[in-house]
Amino acid sequence: MYYLGVDVGSVSTNLVLLDNNMIVVEKIYIRTRGSPIKAVQDGFKILKDKYDNIQIGGVGATGSGRHIAATLIGADAVKNEITSHAVAALEIDREVKTIIEIGGQDSKIIILRNGVVSDFAMNTVCAAGTGSFIDRQAERLDIPIEEFGDYALNSNMAVRIAGRCAVFAESDMIHKQQLGYDKADIIRGLCDALVRNYLNNVGKGKEILPKVFFQGGVAANKGIKTAFERALGLEIVVPKDFNVMGAIGVAILGKEVAEKEGQTNFKGLNLADSIFESNSFECTDCSNRCEVVKLIENNRHIGCFGDRCGKWSNRVKAL
Amino acid sequence: MIVGIPKGLLYYKYYPFFTNFFNELGVELVVSQDTNKDILDEGVNYCIDDACLPVKIFHGHVAVLKEKCDIILIPRIMQVRKKEYICPKFCGLPEMIKNTIPDLPRIIDKPIYAFSRKKLYTWAKEAGSMITKDKNRIKSAFNYAVMEQDKYRLGFNDKSQQLTVALVGHPYNIFDNYINMNIVKKLKRLGVGVITEEFLEDNLIDEEIRHLYKKPFWTFARNSYGFASNVYRKNLVDGIIYISSFACGIDSVVIELIKERIGNFPLLILKIDEHTGEAGLDTRVEAFVDMLGRGLR
Numbered sequence: 001m002y003y004l005g006v007d008v009g010s011v012s013t014n015l016v017l018l019d020n021n022m023i024v025v026e027k028i029y030i031r032t033r034g035s036p037i038k039a040v041q042d043g044f045k046i047l048k049d050k051y052d053n054i055q056i057g058g059v060g061a062t063g064s065g066r067h068i069a070a071t072l073i074g075a076d077a078v079k080n081e082i083t084s085h086a087v088a089a090l091e092i093d094r095e096v097k098t099i100i101e102i103g104g105q106d107s108k109i110i111i112l113r114n115g116v117v118s119d120f121a122m123n124t125v126c127a128a129g130t131g132s133f134i135d136r137q138a139e140r141l142d143i144p145i146e147e148f149g150d151y152a153l154n155s156n157m158a159v160r161i162a163g164r165c166a167v168f169a170e171s172d173m174i175h176k177q178q179l180g181y182d183k184a185d186i187i188r189g190l191c192d193a194l195v196r197n198y199l200n201n202v203g204k205g206k207e208i209l210p211k212v213f214f215q216g217g218v219a220a221n222k223g224i225k226t227a228f229e230r231a232l233g234l235e236i237v238v239p240k241d242f243n244v245m246g247a248i249g250v251a252i253l254g255k256e257v258a259e260k261e262g263q264t265n266f267k268g269l270n271l272a273d274s275i276f277e278s279n280s281f282e283c284t285d286c287s288n289r290c291e292v293v294k295l296i297e298n299n300r301h302i303g304c305f306g307d308r309c310g311k312w313s314n315r316v317k318a319l
Numbered sequence: 320m321i322v323g324i325p326k327g328l329l330y331y332k333y334y335p336f337f338t339n340f341f342n343e344l345g346v347e348l349v350v351s352q353d354t355n356k357d358i359l360d361e362g363v364n365y366c367i368d369d370a371c372l373p374v375k376i377f378h379g380h381v382a383v384l385k386e387k388c389d390i391i392l393i394p395r396i397m398q399v400r401k402k403e404y405i406c407p408k409f410c411g412l413p414e415m416i417k418n419t420i421p422d423l424p425r426i427i428d429k430p431i432y433a434f435s436r437k438k439l440y441t442w443a444k445e446a447g448s449m450i451t452k453d454k455n456r457i458k459s460a461f462n463y464a465v466m467e468q469d470k471y472r473l474g475f476n477d478k479s480q481q482l483t484v485a486l487v488g489h490p491y492n493i494f495d496n497y498i499n500m501n502i503v504k505k506l507k508r509l510g511v512g513v514i515t516e517e518f519l520e521d522n523l524i525d526e527e528i529r530h531l532y533k534k535p536f537w538t539f540a541r542n543s544y545g546f547a548s549n550v551y552r553k554n555l556v557d558g559i560i561y562i563s564s565f566a567c568g569i570d571s572v573v574i575e576l577i578k579e580r581i582g583n584f585p586l587l588i589l590k591i592d593e594h595t596g597e598a599g600l601d602t603r604v605e606a607f608v609d610m611l612g613r614g615l616r
Contacts, residue, residue, distance in 0.1 A: 064598045065598075067598075079605075079609075080602045080606045081606075082602070082606035082609070083609045116610075117609065117610045118583070118610070119585070120606060120610065122599075124565075124588070205578060287353060287355040287357075288356070288497070291595075308500070308501055
């Protein structure tokens with residue numbers, strides 16, 4: 001039996017397939033590019049080509065696009081990213097006490113004590129220091145994102161960059177560039193700034209104890225990892241499947257729910273070939289004027305999202 | 320004559336007083352609708368950029384009302400308790416609106432000092448005289464309105480669910496369901512009941528603020544802190560959720576004071592602004608409830 005986890009994030013959509021022992025047998029990382037439905041379908045196509053005949057015993061959906069993904073695939077568990085990340089980390093190591101998770105648009109800190117979440121925080125109104133911002137800076141400096149962290153490691157001296165705000169950081173970087181500072185030093189400065197910003201905002205007032213896990217797409221960035229180690233004076237562990245931890249966690253939760261229910265709601269890998277359409281309209285039934293999204297699979301209406309009263313989205317469950 | 324009352328800011332707390340007062344004066348009343356997207360858009364359009372969301376939304380309520388009434392109430396609430404004040408944006412609210420929204424009808428903007436019946440009556444006389452010359456009528460309208468306000472009980476006190484949280488913050492963030500994205504309903508769906516500060520005796524709040532090195536200057540800061548501190552000390556709830564408007568200066572102080580007071584007790588801060596996408600709020604609320612319920616395994 002296999003278990004599937006789908007994490008639809010702002011930047012990437014990740015799918016993982018776990019075996020009976022919760023070992024990752026497949027992981028797929030797709031850029032969401034604003035089309036969560038297409039991203040999930042693309043992932044399913046890859047899975048279908050490789051594993052058409054396997055039995056899937058449970059599925060879970062997480063990420064900011066978890067609700068749409070859950071309707072799409074027939075998820076057994078729909079869980080927020082924090083719980084999912086915590087479950088995955090604890091599956092790997094029961095000793096984890098702190099999780100630093102930096103994704104495309106969110107950064108979070110999760111404090112675990114005795115194997116349960118005891119506190120967490122997320123970035124509030126600003127996405128400075130998250131993956132999207134680093135992506136954009138890499139693009140601007142014409143450096144492939146994969147090499148961004150290595151640049152930082154080649155620097156001997158960090159140039160100070162303002163880290164509080166993405167706009168300030170960017171203009172500070174440009175000013176320093178124009179003064180002729182070395183690219184590597186600027187990038188190391190940026191890594192330090194992002195870590196400083198993270199610890200002062202998201203991590204403010206939190207007791208960061210080892211073991212510290214670093215997860216999410218940004219954990220690929222060695223420059224940021226090293227900057228965290230310097231700032232905290234602790235070893236930072238980047239787990240092998242750092243970039244799909246949310247999907248792993250929710251696959252585990254999907255397994256638990258499906259086992260409890262005695263069956264899975266999974267709609268099957270054939271979903272890859274379905275034709276999906278989404279229409280949005282403004283509901284005029286009350287003054288809220290909700291923007292409702294209607295999801296259609298092969299001309300069949302499968303769900304609605306975005307209404308405040310639940311009138312449209314509840315209709316889904318009846319179908 | 321038609322009097323317009325915008326359904327924003329402290330309307331939720333004091334509407335029985337205002338609506339009954341004007342009703343008794345025999346005018347026609349028009350209250351704006353519940354906050355909605357159009358009102359938000361109008362508000363953001365007119366209001367100065369660095370105001371908080373609730374102030375912007377109040378501007379929106381004024382904008383949709385202005386053509387429907389002959390005179391509009393923009394309460395300049397200065398004080399609701401002795402030696403304490405309300406956020407400074409309330410003192411300057413009429414000016415902010417007059418200078419940004421064109422073609423307004425006449426405005427009732429007399430300052431309101433509501434810490435005593437006598438002081439509040441000063442407002443009633445001034446506001447009432449814009450509508451009628453009949454002093455007795457103003458007086459009886461005032462008495463009736465005060466009585467109705469005293470009868471009114473706002474707030475939540477739901478202890479029937481598996482978990483209970485204290486919902487803390489400025490009243491307009493707690494009671495405007497558009498601003499807070501229906502948080503009470505969301506929590507209930509997750510099996511969480513909500514209690515609010517209105518169900519805490521006023522003298523118990525005084526008891527709590529003794530922990531501070533200085534008496535709070537702001538009434539809502541006093542209430543939020545006192546309430547949070549009380550539910551924490553008496554262990555009345557499983558956790559505290561604080562709804563805070565982005566860029567609110569008072570909140571930035573109160574939240575730190577609360578954190579200092581409650582230590583490791585579960586606290587979730589929800590920052591709200593113009594966004595209407597609910598995914599971010601849902602994630603935080605859901606994760607918080609998971610944590611409280613130790614729902615991991």
